[in-house]
Amino acid sequence: MKVSKVQYRVIYGDIDAMGITYYGNYFRWFEIGRTEFLRELGLCYRDVERWGFILPVTETFCKYISPAYYDTVVTIETKLAWLKKASLRFDYKILGQEDGLELANGYTIHACLDRDRKVVRIPSFLLDRLEGVKVLS
Amino acid sequence: MKVSKVQYRVIYGDIDAMGITYYGNYFRWFEIGRTEFLRELGLCYRDVERWGFILPVTETFCKYISPAYYDTVVTIETKLAWLKKASLRFDYKILGQEDGLELANGYTIHACLDRDRKVVRIPSFLLDRLEGVKVLS
Amino acid sequence: MKVSKVQYRVIYGDIDAMGITYYGNYFRWFEIGRTEFLRELGLCYRDVERWGFILPVTETFCKYISPAYYDTVVTIETKLAWLKKASLRFDYKILGQEDGLELANGYTIHACLDRDRKVVRIPSFLLDRLEGVKVLS
Amino acid sequence: MKVSKVQYRVIYGDIDAMGITYYGNYFRWFEIGRTEFLRELGLCYRDVERWGFILPVTETFCKYISPAYYDTVVTIETKLAWLKKASLRFDYKILGQEDGLELANGYTIHACLDRDRKVVRIPSFLLDRLEGVKVLS
Numbered sequence: 156m157k158v159s160k161v162q163y164r165v166i167y168g169d170i171d172a173m174g175i176t177y178y179g180n181y182f183r184w185f186e187i188g189r190t191e192f193l194r195e196l197g198l199c200y201r202d203v204e205r206w207g208f209i210l211p212v213t214e215t216f217c218k219y220i221s222p223a224y225y226d227t228v229v230t231i232e233t234k235l236a237w238l239k240k241a242s243l244r245f246d247y248k249i250l251g252q253e254d255g256l257e258l259a260n261g262y263t264i265h266a267c268l269d270r271d272r273k274v275v276r277i278p279s280f281l282l283d284r285l286e287g288v289k290v291l292s
Numbered sequence: 293m294k295v296s297k298v299q300y301r302v303i304y305g306d307i308d309a310m311g312i313t314y315y316g317n318y319f320r321w322f323e324i325g326r327t328e329f330l331r332e333l334g335l336c337y338r339d340v341e342r343w344g345f346i347l348p349v350t351e352t353f354c355k356y357i358s359p360a361y362y363d364t365v366v367t368i369e370t371k372l373a374w375l376k377k378a379s380l381r382f383d384y385k386i387l388g389q390e391d392g393l394e395l396a397n398g399y400t401i402h403a404c405l406d407r408d409r410k411v412v413r414i415p416s417f418l419l420d421r422l423e424g425v426k427v428l429s
Numbered sequence: 430m431k432v433s434k435v436q437y438r439v440i441y442g443d444i445d446a447m448g449i450t451y452y453g454n455y456f457r458w459f460e461i462g463r464t465e466f467l468r469e470l471g472l473c474y475r476d477v478e479r480w481g482f483i484l485p486v487t488e489t490f491c492k493y494i495s496p497a498y499y500d501t502v503v504t505i506e507t508k509l510a511w512l513k514k515a516s517l518r519f520d521y522k523i524l525g526q527e528d529g530l531e532l533a534n535g536y537t538i539h540a541c542l543d544r545d546r547k548v549v550r551i552p553s554f555l556l557d558r559l560e561g562v563k564v565l566s
Numbered sequence: 567m568k569v570s571k572v573q574y575r576v577i578y579g580d581i582d583a584m585g586i587t588y589y590g591n592y593f594r595w596f597e598i599g600r601t602e603f604l605r606e607l608g609l610c611y612r613d614v615e616r617w618g619f620i621l622p623v624t625e626t627f628c629k630y631i632s633p634a635y636y637d638t639v640v641t642i643e644t645k646l647a648w649l650k651k652a653s654l655r656f657d658y659k660i661l662g663q664e665d666g667l668e669l670a671n672g673y674t675i676h677a678c679l680d681r682d683r684k685v686v687r688i689p690s691f692l693l694d695r696l697e698g699v700k701v702l703s
Binding site for chain 1: 309310312315316317318319320323341346348349350351352353354355356359400409
């Protein structure tokens with residue numbers, strides 16, 4: 156099972172008055188995670204769109220365990236949780252800098268739409284690469 | 293049961309290349325919603341912090357039903373879903389401009405912490421006002 | 430000379446660890462200001478784009494005088510500073526809640542481009558309305 | 567003269583409906599740039615704050631030359647433009663991915679304040695390191 160890892164340094168613009176990352180900014184990290192996951196499979200999301208498909212988020216969740224402080228480097232771990240005909244889910248873990256402590260976890264579910272925003276089957280060029288890394292149940 | 297309503301106009305800075313609000317920006321709207329909910333109870337979150345308590349988000353969820361387009365005015369509906377000794381949950385609905393169509397819904401769960409980030413009971417000045425509006429089960 | 434005014438309440442997601450609005454977020458306020466300015470002239474920026482024109486920012490500036498604190502309501506004042514054949518400039522003032530103190534000021538310069546991102550003359554439907562409110566020199 | 571370089575990949579959350587980076591998000595990049603500049607001098611901005619000093623932005627400017635597209639990697643170049651008793655200025659260049667084309671440039675001016683937000687001389691631990699890299703005039 157493939158797990159993609161990418162790092163991000165928390166900036167001042169990410170944090171709030173508590174000195175910790177604003178809860179809404181974790182979803183930017185989830186995006187960074189899944190984009191890297193796809194890139195490691197040779198899939199550029201920009202190309203997915205060029206080929207006429209979009210994968211908008213239909214559902215997301217995040218559990219915050221421990222704060223992500225200013226100027227620390229977090230690791231974003233991403234894996235493919237499941238894959239259906241016209242939708243898929245990514246799971247994420249946000250890990251802390253020194254000790255690899257789990258700071259947060261969550262998921263995003265995506266629908267596969269065409270240019271007219273109609274639900275369509277995930278195209279084969281995408282499906283083939285994703286099937287190779289899907290989680291066995 | 294109290295439901296707070298507040299409006300927000302989608303700006304260019306909120307949207308992405310699909311011309312619709314970026315999924316991570318809905319969590320700013322949830323914040324606007326719960327702040328107004330508290331304000332209508334005579335509770336300013338700024339004061340909550342001044343009195344030594346913080347209510348960080350420990351869990352959040354959002355389901356995206358229909359896109360929120362640029363320059364439309366969304367309505368954020370907020371209610372208190374439940375209230376425990378040291379935590380509480382707000383539920384949100386995001387409604388569209390003309391037809392009041394439900395664009396998204398979600399929730400945030402908050403812990404009550406003191407200045408040292410230790411979990412504490414929700415203080416009575418907060419609890420008293422929240423209990424008056426809690427959902428009956 | 431027309432001056433447009435619109436209000437915005439500072440949220441937790443706007444501020445940083447100093448408890449004040451992150452400097453980069455003022456540019457969202459400038460956008461809110463100029464969109465309202467245009468709307469008051471009967472011009473919806475969404476329509477400008479639909480008719481095939483975009484007005485990207487080519488230059489911006491902001492001077493920060495006094496902090497904009499959490500949960501205060503700022504007033505964004507916008508006026509048209511100048512208007513040329515293919516560009517225009519808006520000036521902004523950010524005013525504080527109670528005393529109307531000037532918290533910041535700045536400007537944005539915009540080019541007029543067509544769909545192919547080529548510089549073009551500002552179209553007459555836009556120019557006519559803007560000329561009526563331009564600053565006399 | 568020291569020039570610090572750091573890279574950033576443009577995410578979906580950074581761009582707007584034109585498919586290019588929202589003009590207000592460049593100021594996040596400027597922050598990434600100056601933080602790396604200080605870090606290369608052995609100065610962590612987090613420590614500057616711990617020692618009782620803050621360096622809020624008092625003025626900023628950005629000129630946008632060419633768009634920064636989704637999923638491209640930009641390079642942020644930062645240098646110290648000048649250094650006074652109680653203020654300093656950083657200059658930035660944003661460079662494109664393949665050809666190193668200049669996409670934007672700008673600056674930030676910072677005041678040196680103490681914990682009570684009173685203007686103070688830049689402390690020697692900061693001044694000494696910055697003086698070693700200042701631009702000769």
